[in-house]
Amino acid sequence: MTLLLKAIAAALVIQLLFACWNTVHLPLLGSGGSAPGRRAGRERSREAGAEANERTEPEDGAEEAGGTMHKTAVNPKPGSFPRKSCGEASGARPVLSILIPARDEADRIGGCLASVLACREAEAAEILVLDDGSEDGTAEAARRAGGPAVTVLAGRPLPEGWAGKPHACAQLAEAARGKWLLFLDADVRLAPDALAAALATGEAAVGGLVTGFPRQETGTWLERLVVPLMLFTVVCHLPVPLVRGSADPRFVAAHGGFMLIRRDAYDACGGHRAVASALVDDMALARAVKSAGMPVTLANLSDHVRMRMYENAGEVWRGYRKNLYDGLGRRPLLLLGVMAVYLTGYVLPPAVLLGAGFAGDPGPAAWACACMLLGAAIKRVADAAGRKSGGYALLLPAGMLALAFIAAASWRGAGRGYWWKGRRYL
Secondary structure, X not given: OHHHHHHHHHHHHHHHHHHHHHXXXXXXXXXXXXXXXXXXXXXXXXXXHHHHHHOOEEOOOOOOOOOOOOOOOOOOOOOOOOOOOOOOOOOEEOOEEEEEEEOOOOOOHHHHHHHXXXXXXXXXXXXXXXXXXXXXXXXXXXXHHHHHHOEEEEOOOOOOOOOHHHHHHHHHHHHOOOOEEEEEOOOEEEOOOHHHHHHHXXXXXXXXXXXXXXXXXXXXXXHHXXXXXXXXXXXXXXXXXXXXXXXXXXXXXXXXXXXXXEHHHHHHHOHHHHHOOOOOHHHHHHHHHHHOOOOEEEEEOOOOEEEOOOOOHHHHHHHHHHHHHHHOOOOHHHHHHHHHHHHHHHHHHHHHHHHHHHHOOHHHXXXXXXXXXXXXXXXXXXXXXXXXOHHHHHHHHHHHHHHHHXXXXXXXXXXXXXXEOOEEEO
């Protein structure tokens, strides 16, 4: 056992060094794709935001008009998506369309829209919310929160072969007129300079897709254990420079809560129609963008974007159960291998320490402690990138154990189907 623990410790040292190197290369949103200090990134965000606020693009064949643009709320009938909102009076094309799919989000959509409207760049943006068959008054809540600045669309019924979110996003893209399309989840909250930072990063990347992981807010015990592991897996296993530096679509990561994509890249990759049935549609779209020869930029969003994805343990369980196995391509051996590595590296050492304590054997206990400290250090590196407090690093063994149970349930659910927001997916 001591020999095994020594091997685990050596592997964890390598993992720690890789995680430290990886976070250094994770660019801040607004930094232009490099990884400068926060102050420089924010200064560039403000400069880009000032430029974007002054700029609109004329529609094809239309003359550029001066003056202030005004938005008019349009609440069309289901299936009718007029391409009018921002710049309707002047015929100008907005630089940015902010697109929010919402299904039963009445309690969340108001906060999202308030944070969007607090951004200066929102004054010149087109803001569309699609009510995807909600039963809790989401559309009415969006109209109240957004007023005349927001267009609320009624979504069409879900057709065969489509997952819910890709279908909602495809309808939003169909209605949008902007050069850039920003897909946001209803539980996302933006800092006042977030839109400026996003546009600065997108323009510096010369198009393509800009995405990243928002700062995760957690409340319940399973949220704290599992949700921060999203960024942990990226920091530990995905070489961040290869996301943009390699054409291989396997080197990619994305978060559907914040996806900024230039219109030409969206059309070139086929958009959400190309990933119509994907349960993990964000990753599928990112791979499609890369496969189409367009750049993907993975940025650190934690200073500009925050969200609470789930609000209780049941939502965490159902959300991860739906996504985990599908996110690994429904390959059982890969799922088994990943969980075996995680359990061996992060759960076995505390189990050995507990057993050695009862047996009074100091040899394994010392190496088990070393492994646990290394694991906590790796988790701390990832948590620091996501602006989480230091105490979360101590939750790694329990988090990995919880993830293993969810992974088993995700694998078993592949044949029975997954329920999410009132819909069943096979």
